[in-house]
Amino acid sequence: xxxxxxxNRLTEIYREVFDDASISxxxxxxxxxxxxxxxxxxxxxxxQIEQQFQIKFTTGQIKNMDNVGALMEQIQILTDKKQGE
Amino acid sequence: xxxxxHGNTSDRIxxxxxxxxxxxSDIPLDDYASILNIADRMVKNKKIVSDSKxxxxxxxxxxxxxxxxxxxMLMEAGLPMRFYEGEYNGLxxxxxxSHSAFxxxxxxxxxxxxxxxxxxxxxxxxxxxxxxREMARSASAFFQKLYSAIHAQLPNAxxxxxxxxxxxxxxxxxxxxxxxxxxxCFVSLVNLEWIIYKPDYVTxxxxxxxxxxxxxxxxxxxTLWFLSKQGFSLKYIGAYCNLMKQQILALSGxxxxxxxxxxxxxIWGGAVGDTGYNGIVLEPNDPEGEAFLAFQRYICQLxxxxxxxxxxxxNDEQNAKEPFxxxxxxxxxxxxxxxxxxxxxxxxxNISRIAEExxxxxxxxxxxxxxxxxRALVRRFLPEVEVVEVPxxxxxxxxxxxxxQAFDWIQITKEDIGRTDTYVADKKREDLKLDFSSYDEYLxxxxxxxxxxxxxxxxxxxxxxxxxxxxxxxxxxxxxSEAQIQAMADSDEYGLYATALKDAFSDYGIIACVxxxxxxxxxxxxxxxxxxxxxxxxxxxxxxxxxxxICSQRGCGQIAGKYLPTKKNQMVKNLYAELGFEACxxxxxxxxxxxxxxxxxxxxxxxxxx
Numbered sequence: 001x002x003x004x005x006x007x008n009r010l011t012e013i014y015r016e017v018f019d020d021a022s023i024s025x026x027x028x029x030x031x032x033x034x035x036x037x038x039x040x041x042x043x044x045x046x047x048q049i050e051q052q053f054q055i056k057f058t059t060g061q062i063k064n065m066d067n068v069g070a071l072m073e074q075i076q077i078l079t080d081k082k083q084g085e
Numbered sequence: 086x087x088x089x090x091h092g093n094t095s096d097r098i099x100x101x102x103x104x105x106x107x108x109x110s111d112i113p114l115d116d117y118a119s120i121l122n123i124a125d126r127m128v129k130n131k132k133i134v135s136d137s138k139x140x141x142x143x144x145x146x147x148x149x150x151x152x153x154x155x156x157x158m159l160m161e162a163g164l165p166m167r168f169y170e171g172e173y174n175g176l177x178x179x180x181x182x183s184h185s186a187f188x189x190x191x192x193x194x195x196x197x198x199x200x201x202x203x204x205x206x207x208x209x210x211x212x213x214x215x216x217x218r219e220m221a222r223s224a225s226a227f228f229q230k231l232y233s234a235i236h237a238q239l240p241n242a243x244x245x246x247x248x249x250x251x252x253x254x255x256x257x258x259x260x261x262x263x264x265x266x267x268x269x270c271f272v273s274l275v276n277l278e279w280i281i282y283k284p285d286y287v288t289x290x291x292x293x294x295x296x297x298x299x300x301x302x303x304x305x306x307x308t309l310w311f312l313s314k315q316g317f318s319l320k321y322i323g324a325y326c327n328l329m330k331q332q333i334l335a336l337s338g339x340x341x342x343x344x345x346x347x348x349x350x351x352i353w354g355g356a357v358g359d360t361g362y363n364g365i366v367l368e369p370n371d372p373e374g375e376a377f378l379a380f381q382r383y384i385c386q387l388x389x390x391x392x393x394x395x396x397x398x399x400n401d402e403q404n405a406k407e408p409f410x411x412x413x414x415x416x417x418x419x420x421x422x423x424x425x426x427x428x429x430x431x432x433x434x435n436i437s438r439i440a441e442e443x444x445x446x447x448x449x450x451x452x453x454x455x456x457x458x459x460r461a462l463v464r465r466f467l468p469e470v471e472v473v474e475v476p477x478x479x480x481x482x483x484x485x486x487x488x489x490q491a492f493d494w495i496q497i498t499k500e501d502i503g504r505t506d507t508y509v510a511d512k513k514r515e516d517l518k519l520d521f522s523s524y525d526e527y528l529x530x531x532x533x534x535x536x537x538x539x540x541x542x543x544x545x546x547x548x549x550x551x552x553x554x555x556x557x558x559x560x561x562x563x564x565x566s567e568a569q570i571q572a573m574a575d576s577d578e579y580g581l582y583a584t585a586l587k588d589a590f591s592d593y594g595i596i597a598c599v600x601x602x603x604x605x606x607x608x609x610x611x612x613x614x615x616x617x618x619x620x621x622x623x624x625x626x627x628x629x630x631x632x633x634x635i636c637s638q639r640g641c642g643q644i645a646g647k648y649l650p651t652k653k654n655q656m657v658k659n660l661y662a663e664l665g666f667e668a669c670x671x672x673x674x675x676x677x678x679x680x681x682x683x684x685x686x687x688x689x690x691x692x693x694x695x
Contacts, residue, residue, distance in 0.1 A: 019126050039313065040149055044125070047319055048118040059308050 001079050006072050013048050017041060027069030053079055109161050114323035121150065121322065124157035131156070134165060140333075141187055143171030143179050144198035146316030151198070154326040162334060166194075173314070176203065180231050188238050194333065195235055196290075197246040199228070200316055201272050204249075208266035217265050217274070225278035232287055243336055245329065247290040248276045250317075253305045288332060288495055295324060298488070331493040341471055341491045342445055344387060345436055347454035348398040348405055348427070352384070352417060353377050354479065358400055362407035363543050367414045369594045370547060370616070373479060374414070380482040381416040388421050392492055395424040395439045397454075402427040414592060432459050433466045451491040453482075528622065528689040531588040535624070535690040537631040540574050540581040547595045548583050552614055556653040559614040560646070560660065578603055580635060584628050586619055586690070593619055597628055601635070606642040608632075613646075623688035629664050630686035637681065646674040 007025060014023050018036055031037040049071075050056055055078040065071045109127075112119045142152050152170050159166050169190040171179050176199060179187035204224050208217045228246070235244060251269045261267040279289060296304040299321060306318035317325065334340070349356045354366025354373050368374035388394050394417075398405050405427035409419045419425070424439045432454070440447045448469035454460055455475050464472045473489045475482065540548045549567045556562065565573075573579040584597035596619045600612035610632065615624060636644055646661040648654075649672060661674035665684040668674055676684060 016122055017125075019122070019129070041125075043150070043309075043313055043315075043319070044118070044121045047121065051118045057308070059311050062308070062312055 001076070001083075003072065003076070006075050006079075009052065010049070010068070010072065010075070013045065013052060017044050017048055025068050027067065027072065029068040030066060049075065055079060055082060109157055112323075114327055115320065117320045117322050120154060121319070124154040127157040127160055128153050131160065131165070133167060138164075138166050138193045139169065139190060140166045140194040140196065141169035141171065141179075141190055141192035142196045142198065143176050143187065144316070145176055145200040145203050146198070147173065147314040148198060150315070150319060150322055151326060154322050155329055158326055158330040159333065162330060162339075164334065164337065164339075177231065180234050183234075183238060192239065192242055194336070195239070195242050195244045196329065197231070197244065198292075198316070199247065199249065201249045201252050201268075204271070204275065207268055207271055210266065212266040214265050217271065221271060221274040221278050224275050225282060228279065229282060229284075232284055236284070236286055242286070244287045245290050245332060246279075246287060247292040248279060250293050250296045250304070251301065253301050253307075288336075290328060290332060292325065292328070295321070295328060299324070328490070328493070331490065332495060335493060335495040340449065340494050341451045342449040343393040343395055343423075343439075343443060343451070344384065344492075345395045345397050345439060345450055345452045345470075346384065347456065347459070348396060348400060348408075350455045350479075351453060351475075351482075352381055353408065353412075353415075357408055358404045362404075362411045365408055365412065367408075367412060368547060369414060369592060370551070370596075376479040376482070378414065378416060380479065380486075383483045383486065385416055385421065387492065390492075391497055393423045393443060393445070394421055395443065395450075396422050396426060397432055397435045397439060397452075398427040399429055399432070400427045414594065431462065433462055436463065436467060436470060451489070453486060525689070531590075531622070531689070533586060533588045533622065533688075533690045534693040535587075535627045535688075536585040536693045537582055537628065538585070540570070540583055544583050544595060545570055545574065548581065548598050551595060551616060552598050552600075552612060555614040555616065556651070557617055557656055558620065559612075559651075559654050560610070560657055561612055561649045562651050562654060563612055573600065582631070582635075584615075584624060584631075586622070586624065587693070597624055599628060599632060601632065603639060603641070606640065607645055608636045608639070608641040608643070609645045610647070623690060625660065625664065626686050626688040627690040627692075629684055630688070633681050633684060633686065637678075642678050644676045646676070648672040648674070 011023065011025050014025060014034075015021050018034060018041065023034070031042070046057060046062055053075055055075065057074060057078070061074045065074065107119075107123065109120065109123055112123065114120075142148050142155070144151070148170060152168055156166070156168055169187060169192060171187065176197060179185045182188075206220060206224075208220055212220075232244060232246075235242065249272045251272050255261045255267075255269060257264065257267050261269045264270070276293060283289065296317070304317050304321065306315065306320070309315040309318060346352060349358075349365075354377055355364060357365050366374045367377055369378060384394065396405070402425075406419065406425065408415050409417065409422070424442050426435045426439055428435070436450065436452065437447060440450060446469075447467050451471045451473060452460070452463050453473050453475060454463075457475075460472050460475070463470055471489070471491050473486055473491065476485050538544070545567060549565060549570045552559075552570075553564050570581065574581045580599075580601040580603065582599045582601070583595045584599075585595045586593045593616075597615040598612065599610060602609040602611050613628075615628075632644065644666075646666055648658060648661065650658065661676075662668055663685065664676075665680060666674035666676045667680075
């Protein structure tokens with residue numbers, strides 16, 4: 001999956017989770033940049049990403065997702081791994 | 086990945102926003118991401134109504150997601166409530182402090198969601214039974230104390246308390262199920278104590294049952310636990326909150342009381358209008374027939390617990406009723422059905438008619454019909470009726486109806502189940518209580534009834550099937566086509582007989598076949614087979630008795646039996662010898678007229694004639 005594809009699908013998920021169609025993501029974006037991004041919405045994000053990409057993050061991966069770029073990187077790793085199987 | 090099936094990005098976003106505008110009830114309970122998103126949006130836009138009821142949720146683990154989804158579900162059900170969310174790990178803190186924010190909120194409903202981690206002391210290894218029981222009592226007493234503290238402050242509040250779900254880890258392995266002091270045993274014991282000492286103002290939420298249905302492997306999500314103290318995988322948030330919602334609705338009297346069932350391909354296979362009451366698929370020896378019978382048995386259980394049954398079928402009334410009166414395998418009887426509607430009108434009008442006749446609201450009805458068109462119509466025009474999604478395979482009907490959990494009542498009263506009915510059921514159960522010390526006594530108490538009949542049009546298929554698929558109890562293992570069987574049945578030379586069996590527990594249908602060839606005054610048993618489901622019940626003796634009767638009537642001088650060994654039929658190697666035949670070598674056995682009375686024909690099977 002290309003970076004662009006991941007970004008597109010992720011944007012879609014963010015828009016749905018935050019119920020805000022105007023969100024556009026950048027790799028540097030952190031929780032401070034979106035007003036409603038608290039621990040609960042973070043959990044919903046994770047749940048929805050796992051459901052949509054059919055992957056499962058480890059505790060460490062979720063803990064270390066400091067910005068959107070880091071999140072994309074983890075998705076990349078997990079989907080590549082899945083494809084390889 | 087499903088990348089290719091999506092359109093371009095803007096299309097996809099459009100689909101998403103469509104989804105988010107949907108109602109919760111349109112979303113399957115397992116689409117957890119959508120449920121969480123929709124609930125979030127609904128709660129954000131919630132308008133607080135000042136006179137709405139108040140509900141407090143106190144839990145040991147994280148409850149924010151639970152509160153949000155429950156809040157949204159109740160809103161959608163037209164019962165919006167105001168919520169109090171307990172402190173994290175605040176079960177005892179909130180309850181035992183009479184000045185807590187929980188009490189000043191003055192809830193009408195209190196939901197307690199404890200976990201096995203609330204039990205502070207588990208039995209030690211090797212703790213003896215009395216000690217374990219004592220500990221369970223005191224663990225339960227702690228909860229009694231919480232209940233009464235709430236009740237003292239809020240005498241009108243109803244309390245819902247989840248029971249305990251076993252921990253995932255089973256450090257004792259298989260021994261968890263062998264020793265009384267294991268953690269899992271202890272959790273079960275505490276759950277039982279809770280049931281026994283439950284005050285009237287408390288209802289237990291059977292989350293243990295839910296977790297069991299799902300399986301502990303997926304129920305718990307350790308990652309979510311360590312990250313945010315979710316007590317279970319949020320994948321099941323839909324089912325979890327739905328259970329609570331149903332109970333809250335039941336508390337306010339909103340329950341389903343009546344099951345409306347279709348007939349053809351719903352409680353039996355095939356169309357009775359085409360095949361007649363005996364042609365429907367309901368034979369206990371046919372796997373599909375057995376599936377329909379299992380579904381009928383489940384419906385009978387619903388009836389026993391007080392659910393009203395109604396039939397709504399597109400059929401001529403007389404055709405539709407005939408199986409109930411005449412098909413011997415029907416478990417549902419006419420008297421079980423409180424309202425029977427079979428005609429060619431549309432089902433929407435018929436369901437309204439049934440509601441009127443039974444004097445209940447259409448909103449208390451559940452509809453089960455194999456036909457997707459009928460389901461869609463009822464959903465469209467009577468949205469208040471709960472329409473169960475019916476799978477294609479009748480084997481899964483029980484699962485479908487059961488997992489819909491439509492009849493989630495808060496209590497069952499004597500009035501519900503009806504006094505006379507209970508009386509009949511109790512008496513029957515008493516009659517069925519088996520108490521025996523020998524195998525003969527056991528057989529005697531089974532109250533077996535046998536029927537030995539010549540093969541006819543109704544039984545020829547089953548007869549052929551049994552002969553062709555039986556390998557073990559089969560003396561000669563000949564295989565025949567149905568046409569061959571029919572030809573033999575039509576000829577005077579042959580006698581084709583089937584034994585059917587019933588006992589106090591079930592009707593087995595046809596379970597043994599015999600083909601007799603009358604060769605002058607010799608009666609040759611060319612074929613004899615029996616289903617392995619009914620071994621060791623003396624059916625061979627009963628069948629032998631009937632063969633001898635027939636031979637005596639026809640004036641036969643002797644009966645000749647034959648055993649052709651195969652890899653699989655060793656069990657009947659000595660059958661003829663044991664029955665009293667004389668071996669003549671080469672697998673041939675003879676019983677002469679003079680020996681008829683010596684043959685082993687005693688059995689506990691009472692003869693039933695049609």
